[in-house]
Amino acid sequence: MSTWTSAVWSGEEFLAGLRAFVTAAVGEPLAIEPVGRQPWSAVWRVRTAAGTSYVKQNCPGQAHEARLVAELALLAPDQVVPVLAADPERDLLLTADLGPTLADLGRAGDVDTWCRVVAESAALQRRLVATGVTTPLAVLTPCDASTYVADAVGRLAALAPDDPRRLDADVAHRLERLLPTIDHWADEVEDLDLPLTLVHNDLHAGNVVPLDGTLRFFDFGDALVADPLGNLLLPLVAAQRELRAPDDDPRLRRIADAGLEAWSDLAPMPALRAALPAALQLGRLARVESWRRCVASMTDAERADLGWVPARWLGMLLDDPPVGATPTAART
Template sequence: MWATEEFRADLGAFVTAAAGVPERLEVVAHRPWSAVWRVTAAGRSSYAKQNCPGQAHEARLMARLAQVAPDRVVPVLAADGDRDLLLTADLGPTLRERGRTDLATWTRIAVDAADLQRRLVPEARALHLTVLAPVDATTYVANAVGRLAALAPDDPRRLAPEVAVLLEALLPAVERWADQVEDLGLPLTLLHNDLHAENLVLAPDGGLRSFDYGDAVVGDPLASLYVPLAMARRSLDLPADDPLLWRIADAALETWSDLAPLADLRAALPAALQLGRLARVESWRRCVATMTHDERVEFGSAPAVRLASLLDPPPLGGRAALG
C-alpha cells in the first residue's frame, strides 16, 4: 500500500498542506506495522508516519498528547486522525543515537512517563485505545491461548501445544497477579508500550520528548515499566536482580505513592510487570491481523512468543508469586 503512486500522492498532499511542497520524501522505515518518511520542505526536516489498520490511532492520540502535555511529546505539525497520517518535527538524534542510556537517563525516562500517565488519568477512557485492565487479565490470557493454540500446525502464528498447557496451568497465578495489582486501586491510564531510547529525543530546552505511540494501550500504570526496565537492564548490562533497576522503578513509583503506600507499590510491581507483557501481546496481535502471508511467515509468531514470556521471571529478577 505505502509503495503505490496513489498513496505517495496522498502523502505528498498531506505534507504540502502542513509544511510546504516537499523537496524530498525519504523512506526511513517500511514495515508491516508502519511506514515512516523523513520529509524535507522549506528548508526544514520532519517525519511523516502512517500505521497499519490495527494501530491506526497514533495520529489522533499524538494530536491529543500535544495539547495535554506538549513538554512530553515531539511537536505535532499535522495530524489526520481519519487517515492516521502524522507529521512531527525532527528534533535530531534519538537518545540511543546520542549514546544517552546511563542510569540517570533511564530514571528520567521512567519518571517522565509516569508524570505523563498521571496527567492523562482523567481522560484515559476518552483516548479510545484498547483497554487492558488487570481485572480482565486472566480472561485475556485464556482467550489468547485458546485462539493461538487452535490454529493449524503449519500456521506461523500458532502457539505450541506444550506451551499452551503450561500457560493454562499458569492461569491461577495470572489471577493472583491481577488481584494484587487491582488491590492497589490505581487508575487506568496511557501505556506507551514501547518506551525505550530509540523512541525518545532530547529537545532544545533539555526536556525529553517521546514519540512512536502506535503500540499504545490503556492499562495499569505500573505495567508500563515493563519495557523501559527490560531495555535498561539490557543497555546497562545488569543482572536481573541488580539494585540499580529498583532505583529506576522506585523513582517512577513515587508518582503514585499518594494513592498507595510505596511498600505496597513495590510489592505489587513484579506482578504488574508480568501483566505488562500482555500489552506487547496485544499490539503484536493488532499488527499481525492485517499482514500478508509472507509477512506472517516472518513476524506472525510474535504474539505467541510474547504470550509465552509470561512463563519467564519479571525484568526485576525473581518471580511474581506463583503459589
C-alpha cells in the same frame, strides 16, 4: 487479509496522497524520503526549505496514533513531539524533527537517563489520569487478564500446525494451568487501586528525544489503556540489556523506584514494590495485544517471518518476572 498492508506504502496512489498531505501542512517538499518501513508502520523524512519533519502511517490495527498524538499535543505539549499536521481518518501524522533521540546520543546505558525516562513517562500518565484521553484505545484491565490469556491461548493453539502464529500445545497447556496465578497477579495489582491510564507500550531510548531540559516522547502506535505500572516493563528490559545487568542489580531497582515514585501518593512505596512483579507480568499482555494488531494485516511472507511473536510474548508469562522486581507468587 486487509488491503491496507505494507505493500500499499510503495504504491503511486498512496504516495501522491502522502505528498498532498505534506504539501498542505508545510508547503511543497523538496524531498520525501523513506526512512523506515515495517509491516506495522512506515516513516518518511520530509525536507522543505523551512526544515525537516517526519510523516508516519500505521497498519490498520495501530491506526489510532495520529488521533492520539494530536490529542496529547494539546493535553501535554511539553512532553510529546510537536504535531505539524494530523489526519486521523487516514492515520497520517506529521511531526517536527527535534534532533537525535537518547539512543542516537548514546545515553541508553546511563542509569540516570533511564530514571528520567520512567519518571517523566509516569508524570505524563498522571497528567492524563487528570484530563482523560478521548482517543479510542484498547483497554486491558487487571481483572480481565486471565480471560484475555484464556481467549488468546484458545485462539492461537487452535491454528493449523503449519501456521506461524500457532501456540505450541505444551505451552498452551502450561498457560491454562497458570490462569489461577494470573488471577493472583491481577488481585495484587488491583489492591493498589491505581487508575488505568495510557501505557506507551514501546518505551525505549529510541522513542525519546531530549529537548531544552525536558524529554519528548513519540511513537505511540503500540499504546493502550492499562494499569500504569506495566509501563515499566520495556524500560527495565532495555535498561538491563544496555547495562548488562543481572536480574538483581540495584541499578534496575533504582530505575523501577523512579517510575513507582509518581504513584507513591496513591499507594505506599513498599506496596508498589511488592506488586511490581505482578504488574510487569500483566504488562506482557500489552505486548501480546499490540503484536496481535500488527500481525492481523501482515502479508503471508511477513507472517511467516513475524507471525510467531504474539505467541512468544504470551508464553513469556511462564518465565520469571521481569527484571527490577522480586517474585511474589509461586509459579506453575
